[in-house]
Amino acid sequence: MNVETYKFRSRMRAWTDGTVTALSILATVLVVAPLIAIFAYLVYKGASSLNLAFFIETPKPVGEAGGGMANAIVGSAVLLGLASLIGVPIGIGGGIFLAEFGRGTKFANAIRFTGDVLNGVPSIVMGMAVYVLIVRENIPFIPFSGHFSAFSGGVALGIMMIPTVCRTTEEMLLMVPHAVREAALGLGVPNWRSVLSITVKTASPGIITGCMLAFARVAGETAPLIFTALGNQFWSSNLNQPIAALPLQIYVYALSPYDDWHRLAWAGSLVLIILIVLAVSLVRFVTSRGVLKGNS
């Protein structure tokens, strides 16, 4: 290889390197740009339409200005409360099993895999299953079945929380050092007590943030609520009745032709986003603080 070819080749290599660097910077800009566009637009539109009435009034009839989404906020709170009641204990229980009892067994691996796959199942399918199981048929022994109800919406959201809570709980428990468990057992503490009061307690910041993450994820879910909670224009906190929810209300208002409703939808989106960003930042803060780093 003569000198000229060598020089040409090394120049080509440097050029390719530079091109790839430029392309990946371009890709980063292209990814960040829509995000900033979405956020800026959301804050701009939402902040200009947020007011006190949004939080304390129910929707006005079409054509009347004003009104708010108080009923949707309360409805979302009811639905999410119910979902957490179902999803958090079962999810944490499953996580404890995976980390404390089933570690390394085939059964635990199967559950872990199923949980991960369940995490990817579209939320609308969850809603359909709940619709078929409790909304459509009037089943004896299952309360509130046979019609659209807040209860069925809460169940749909709760089921969606289980895999996320379960997997994060497991992750967090695995970070608790063995020595802590052995110390507790060595003092004569029964195993169940050691798990609950020592292991889970040590990992509790992580577990709580995992629950918040799951909470934030289902807080914005619309699809499963369309045919379970259905939505409601009026005040309701009755588990037996259709109930309003923030994302559902945003969906309905976003597709309406009225400017006033669009305004409300933007305000609702901003409230929802603030809630979710808070939860996600908290998760990041706690997990990056590294309280729990240690041998598993």
Next chain:
Amino acid sequence: MTAQVPEIRISQPQFQPDAPAVQGQNRASQAPAEVSAIRKFLLSRSDSALADRCFHWLMVLCALSIFAIVVLIVYALVEGSQLSWHKFGFNFFFQAFTDPYTQLKTYWDPVNAQFSALPFIYGTLVSSFLALFMAIPLAIGLAIFLTEMCPGFLRSPLAFLTELLAAIPSVIYGFWAVTVLVPLLREHVNPLLIKTLGWTTLFTDENPTGLGFLAGGVILAIMILPIISSLTREVMSAVPHSQREAVLALGATRWEMIRMAVLRNARIGIVGAIILGLGRALGETMAVAMVIGNTPEIHRSLLSNGSSMAAVIANEYAEAVTDMHYSALTEIGLALFLVTIVVNGLAQILVWMVTRGAPAQQR
């Protein structure tokens, strides 16, 4: 007994590749499979065998609930789709009908009890692959930038921003798409595409609304980007530093190092990440339902209206008129469920294959 446990900090002198945000699928498999001998001994000496056993089984019950959920979903969907399955069989996914009055080809006509999933499958596939086509290069570029090139002070905010992108509810994406993206496509992008690429017949101007497959694809691409890029980042940072250093020591440029050491080692994981993104795109409902146009038709043009499997369920399920209509929608849901299960399972296995042997990483 409930004494406060102090913060536990055990310093680890082990090698840690610059603290990537590990999603965590790998840690479980690194944990020691056996409990230590001390612990076994202590457990065998425990006095409260009954309480312990009860607690153990309670936790097993909680874990089993995950299986129960899957079984219940399958049962509900199979049960709900019986009617349509018995009437149409496998033809449900391929057939087309003729409208009795207009003699035109139709696929989905609840009034005349004619149901075919074909246009929805077509819409789902077109919008998802369009999204992948746009998202893959961007996601991999972003991942390369974040793992290999990014100055330290930018890395964490950028990673946080993309995480945030994943946390925005899909209904808000949809709302943004309806108010900002669709007008943008209608006024500027679509005319340009028709003018320059009209000869491919993929872009025709019969639909002036701006809604359609392309709008659905773009919003899906924005939504699956963070998933693909964060997983790609994870598998890339699982590549040992010694590999990178070895290639650099041979005189490679940075791109050659990325190509030879990083991308080649991480390729299975990247494919897994892409498939996971595909799984998400297939099942995405609200944003797509808001911009795809919701007409059960099949068009060659990417700018024309269509519908997707999830979108038709979201639009019609709560108001299904007849049992047959309801059953046909449930069957679409069942197909969607099975497809996403297979796609996600495949992706999980691929990602596991790569991250399992990775060096210990902390979040």
